[in-house]
Amino acid sequence: MKVLIVEDELKTGDYLRQGLVEAGFVADLARTGTDGLHLALTGDYDLLVLDVMLPGLNGWQLLQSLRRSGNALPVLFLTARDQVEDRVKGLELGADDYLVKPFAFSEFLARVRTLLRRGKASIEPTVLRIADLELDLMRRRAQRAGRRIDLTAKEFALLELLLRRQGEVLTRSLIASQVWDMNFDSDTNVIEVAMRRLRAKMDDDFEPKLLRTIRGMGYVLETSD
Amino acid sequence: MGSRLTLTARLTLLFTVGSAVVLLAFGALVMAAIASHFDELDRDELAGKLDYAAQLVATMDRPLSKEAVAKELASSFAGHHELVMQVRGPSGMVWFASPGVEFPVSLVTAPHLSHWRSGGRTFHGLEKTLLVGATAGGALTLVLALDTAHHERFLQSFRVTLWLFVACAVMFMGLLGWVSARRGLAPLRAMRERAATVTAHSLDRRLPVQAVPPELAELAITLNEMLERLEDAFKRLSDFSADLAHELRTPVSNLMVQTQVALSLPRDAEGYRAILESNAEEYERLARMISDMLFLAKAENGLVLVHEELVDVAHEVRQLFDFYELSADEKRIDLQLRGEGALRGDRLMLRRALGNLISNALRHTPVGGTISVAIDQDAARLRIQVQNTGEPIAAAHLARFFERFYRADPARQHEAGEGIGLGLSISQAIAHAHGGEVAAASNDGLTIFSLTFPNSR
Numbered sequence: 001m002k003v004l005i006v007e008d009e010l011k012t013g014d015y016l017r018q019g020l021v022e023a024g025f026v027a028d029l030a031r032t033g034t035d036g037l038h039l040a041l042t043g044d045y046d047l048l049v050l051d052v053m054l055p056g057l058n059g060w061q062l063l064q065s066l067r068r069s070g071n072a073l074p075v076l077f078l079t080a081r082d083q084v085e086d087r088v089k090g091l092e093l094g095a096d097d098y099l100v101k102p103f104a105f106s107e108f109l110a111r112v113r114t115l116l117r118r119g120k121a122s123i124e125p126t127v128l129r130i131a132d133l134e135l136d137l138m139r140r141r142a143q144r145a146g147r148r149i150d151l152t153a154k155e156f157a158l159l160e161l162l163l164r165r166q167g168e169v170l171t172r173s174l175i176a177s178q179v180w181d182m183n184f185d186s187d188t189n190v191i192e193v194a195m196r197r198l199r200a201k202m203d204d205d206f207e208p209k210l211l212r213t214i215r216g217m218g219y220v221l222e223t224s225d
Numbered sequence: 226m227g228s229r230l231t232l233t234a235r236l237t238l239l240f241t242v243g244s245a246v247v248l249l250a251f252g253a254l255v256m257a258a259i260a261s262h263f264d265e266l267d268r269d270e271l272a273g274k275l276d277y278a279a280q281l282v283a284t285m286d287r288p289l290s291k292e293a294v295a296k297e298l299a300s301s302f303a304g305h306h307e308l309v310m311q312v313r314g315p316s317g318m319v320w321f322a323s324p325g326v327e328f329p330v331s332l333v334t335a336p337h338l339s340h341w342r343s344g345g346r347t348f349h350g351l352e353k354t355l356l357v358g359a360t361a362g363g364a365l366t367l368v369l370a371l372d373t374a375h376h377e378r379f380l381q382s383f384r385v386t387l388w389l390f391v392a393c394a395v396m397f398m399g400l401l402g403w404v405s406a407r408r409g410l411a412p413l414r415a416m417r418e419r420a421a422t423v424t425a426h427s428l429d430r431r432l433p434v435q436a437v438p439p440e441l442a443e444l445a446i447t448l449n450e451m452l453e454r455l456e457d458a459f460k461r462l463s464d465f466s467a468d469l470a471h472e473l474r475t476p477v478s479n480l481m482v483q484t485q486v487a488l489s490l491p492r493d494a495e496g497y498r499a500i501l502e503s504n505a506e507e508y509e510r511l512a513r514m515i516s517d518m519l520f521l522a523k524a525e526n527g528l529v530l531v532h533e534e535l536v537d538v539a540h541e542v543r544q545l546f547d548f549y550e551l552s553a554d555e556k557r558i559d560l561q562l563r564g565e566g567a568l569r570g571d572r573l574m575l576r577r578a579l580g581n582l583i584s585n586a587l588r589h590t591p592v593g594g595t596i597s598v599a600i601d602q603d604a605a606r607l608r609i610q611v612q613n614t615g616e617p618i619a620a621a622h623l624a625r626f627f628e629r630f631y632r633a634d635p636a637r638q639h640e641a642g643e644g645i646g647l648g649l650s651i652s653q654a655i656a657h658a659h660g661g662e663v664a665a666a667s668n669d670g671l672t673i674f675s676l677t678f679p680n681s682r
Binding site: 082102104154176180181182183184185186187188189190193194197214215216217 | 501502503504505506508509512513515516517519544545547548549551552554555573576577580584587588648
């Protein structure tokens, strides 16, 4: 998977590239809009990560030129501007997603994966698995090592999210938004409590441990190898 | 162009034109009066002389001869240089006429004066028929006229004097108008000068209301109100940046010290990991603070786009309970909901406002306590009360709960699980953005936060 990053801020660009490379992607970095457009048109990329404020050609102009040339490369906008109008403008110009700075790298990675997955017609699995944990979406049942686990509706939704995004670190705000539709940062420990309860049911009595807390970031469901 | 004239110039101009019209009319009236007065004098004089001539002719020997009449009349009026005459016989034939004067054939009937010009001179004349009895076989007609050069000269010089006077008077009135306009508008200038001294640093200056005339007092009051609003907004803005700088300093300094200490000695991977994890927490905190501050800044300045829809408040509260249930469960706190209501507003914002109140209540309710949300709607307003059991709170604290970064107990700052002190400010800003109000009260072991929204929106 080849990703092109167009970002003029030195550190941000370098760390985005490093992060993507370490996550198993091939990543190129362009520092200006003009270079970015040239690379996007000539290189064979699967995704374009685009900053809005750029020297030479800004992100919106770059995207416009790209779409005008008939290129359907998926585009993820990165910007410090969070006004609704900016977001709408970006999406109307043909961007596929929009991420406001500052963002958690794990969320960035999740969005990159989602965008890359999209378009590839895949049959929705009805059973999600990790190690010996199974979640049957049709029958709303969970089991690990053959033992049935009783989950509340929210715990089921939470585990489904973790399974669908396994290997990705999910931030608290992302979890609150996806599972409870709470789209603002809450300063309570709801997510911690929910994770503790879920862990007690699906991890405490089993080996290996699958659910990990990443301090300062969030939670990840993965096999520990 | 006309509309750009200064008020002083406009008043001066109006005053000048007004005075000019009045003075010109007055001058014209005086001139007419004098002219008619002269006419009257001339007429009286000519009438007297004609009477005298008639008597003279009546006493003369009959039959009258042309020469005798001419001689008699000429000698009678010899001293009167400005007086000219014409005598016509019974048949209308001219018997005698002053030399160098042309008399009109017919004159206006007496007692009106006839005016005519001849040889560059203007005459006022009067005609009289001298009855001389039957023997004469007819009547003599005598025309007497005065050369008005004397009057003309007087009138001429009087006219010049008068118009000169009028011109001077108009100019003087203009000056007077200018002076009065300037003096009259002095309070306005004083206001302008005062207003010119208002800067960002002196927004507390106010325009004088007592010292200006009533017409301007209204304006001064309105402008003062505007200044007050500006001062308030400006103060909010500068408080905001001060708060921001202050609050950002702590986490940034933590990060700097922590990182610099970590770098001062070589450490093992576990040590670095611990530092980075701790840093990540601080960053998250910083990012959240920044986005909250940004939201507040926009909400308080009315910049947040409100996507209006009809919001079922009870439904939102149930959703929030669903979310906070786990936290409440941990502390064995009972969540209750009473009443229902609907409100036009931005659903996400209202949810956030309510969520902050509930999460605030959760933090301050002791284990085993109760949080109840009561919705109560009548024709005029919708009120949402979030009520929790707990220690009574001093009124001094209550009043300040909605201030940014306010914490009842400063020592607990930055404790784990503690908010960053913006939640209630955000609730307040959201309520204000919806035309609503927030309030806090504490009594009988209950703390109540309420949001009140006007119903007719």
